[in-house]
Amino acid sequence: MSGPPPQAWLNALLVLVEALQRGLLSLWHALGLTGDSHGQPAWPWARRVAGETLLIDLGLARQLGLTLCALAVAVLAVALALAWRRRGVLLAAGALALVAAPWPSTSLLFVPAAPTSFHASPARFSVDTIALGARVYAQHCASCHGTDGRGEGPLAAGLAVWPPTLAGPLLARRADGELFWHVLAGMRDRRGRPTMPAFRDRLGDHEAWAVIDYMKALSAGSDSAGNWPVPLQLPEMAVRCAGAAPIALSVWRGGQRVRLVAVDGATALPYDDPRFLTVLVTPDGRPPAQVPAFRAGCTAASAQAWQVIAAISGQPLAQLAGTQLLADRAGWLRARGTPGRPWSDADLVCVSGPTTGMPRSPSPAADGLTALLLRMDAEPVRFVKGGFIH
Numbered sequence: 001m002s003g004p005p006p007q008a009w010l011n012a013l014l015v016l017v018e019a020l021q022r023g024l025l026s027l028w029h030a031l032g033l034t035g036d037s038h039g040q041p042a043w044p045w046a047r048r049v050a051g052e053t054l055l056i057d058l059g060l061a062r063q064l065g066l067t068l069c070a071l072a073v074a075v076l077a078v079a080l081a082l083a084w085r086r087r088g089v090l091l092a093a094g095a096l097a098l099v100a101a102p103w104p105s106t107s108l109l110f111v112p113a114a115p116t117s118f119h120a121s122p123a124r125f126s127v128d129t130i131a132l133g134a135r136v137y138a139q140h141c142a143s144c145h146g147t148d149g150r151g152e153g154p155l156a157a158g159l160a161v162w163p164p165t166l167a168g169p170l171l172a173r174r175a176d177g178e179l180f181w182h183v184l185a186g187m188r189d190r191r192g193r194p195t196m197p198a199f200r201d202r203l204g205d206h207e208a209w210a211v212i213d214y215m216k217a218l219s220a221g222s223d224s225a226g227n228w229p230v231p232l233q234l235p236e237m238a239v240r241c242a243g244a245a246p247i248a249l250s251v252w253r254g255g256q257r258v259r260l261v262a263v264d265g266a267t268a269l270p271y272d273d274p275r276f277l278t279v280l281v282t283p284d285g286r287p288p289a290q291v292p293a294f295r296a297g298c299t300a301a302s303a304q305a306w307q308v309i310a311a312i313s314g315q316p317l318a319q320l321a322g323t324q325l326l327a328d329r330a331g332w333l334r335a336r337g338t339p340g341r342p343w344s345d346a347d348l349v350c351v352s353g354p355t356t357g358m359p360r361s362p363s364p365a366a367d368g369l370t371a372l373l374l375r376m377d378a379e380p381v382r383f384v385k386g387g388f389i390h
């Protein structure tokens with residue numbers, strides 16, 4: 001979220017580099033040159049392109065972009081040379097492009113990779129997996145990483161390497177597949193001594209993916225600056241509207257904005273607002289008694305949703321009622337509403353550009369909620385794997 005200015009070409013380059021690597025992996029897998037690891041095609045090489053470095057090193061990104069253009073010119077020249085007579089000129093032009101290209105330094109461009117580097121998480125950031133992840137985390141991880149994820153668990157001080165804080169950009173900078181690998185295989189320092197223990201004998205794949213989802217929720221909840229270090233999706237959950245059979249909350253992704261409101265029966269129900277779909281979240285997953293027809297008609301059907309909203313918003317369970325989370329049309333959580341306070345665009349928790357510590361530009365809109373919605377629409381979340389831009 002903080003970091004370089006959001007340049008469109010950089011986003012396009014990162015998407016291209018990601019697609020090229022994934023394409024190569026699919027090709028290798030289809031040709032039978034690489035097998036599977038944890039149920040998905042295994043990355044066969046020891047290194048991969050450092051998307052996270054390109055994101056912060058614009059010079060390197062520019063060099064790579066120009067080199068890729070030169071490669072494209074060279075390939076085109078060779079293709080044309082096969083078909084045309086004036087081969088010499090074309091091949092010379094292709095060779096010139098390759099010589100003139102500002103080849104980036106390979107030691108900067110490539111970083112160590114794991115067989116699961118390009119794995120997509122099969123856990124869909126659903127309330128059930130996040131709740132499972134919370135149990136795994138409390139049992140196996142909190143002793144070092146701390147219940148709030150800031151790396152200050154009771155065992156932390158006795159370790160050779162201090163556990164990193166999960167409340168920073170770490171989880172956003174790393175590809176999910178590499179976090180997964182580090183949890184199962186553990187980590188070592190330069191001299192090969194173990195730093196982070198391996199959990200492959202204690203956790204199944206499903207639990208490892210689940211704990212990664214939970215850590216992302218925790219990173220949002222542990223944030224105090226009002227700017228989440230990791231962009232979060234609206235958690236997937238079953239929702240019951242107007243007594244109908246439960247449906248997945250994600251059906252509204254790409255269409256409606258969604259607002260989640262924690263209500264416990266004692267707090268007043270919020271007014272409905274046509275600018276977003278309101279989903280009530282209750283402690284037991286049942287609709288509150290006597291919801292008037294003009295009020296929000298949808299309720300989260302999963303009892304885990306309450307706990308997950310508490311983790312994401314960083315509220316103790318007892319003080320959760322009244323808390324609201326607002327997701328944009330693309331399904332990203334963008335704002336957190338505090339009980340008893342009107343909305344304003346200071347409630348944005350997921351913003352583009354380097355905003356931390358900088359004054360937010362005053363909005364011309366009359367009321368706080370309108371200003372907030374305008375900013376959400378004007379600054380969509382841009383998202384790139386292996387290097388993320390908010």
Ligand code: HEC
Nearest residue numbers: 140141144161162163164174179182183187188195196211
């Ligand atoms: C014995 C203490 C300890 C326990 C228990 C522990 N960790 Fe760690 N963890 C560490 C240390 C130390 C590091 C930093 C390692 C390094 O940078 O070399 C680390 C690093 C990490 C990282 C950062 C990985 C990266 O890519 O940089 C993640 C994610 C993580 N741990 C998750 C977990 C999870 C999930 C659990 C529980 C299943 C867990 N840890 C249990 C000590 C621990």
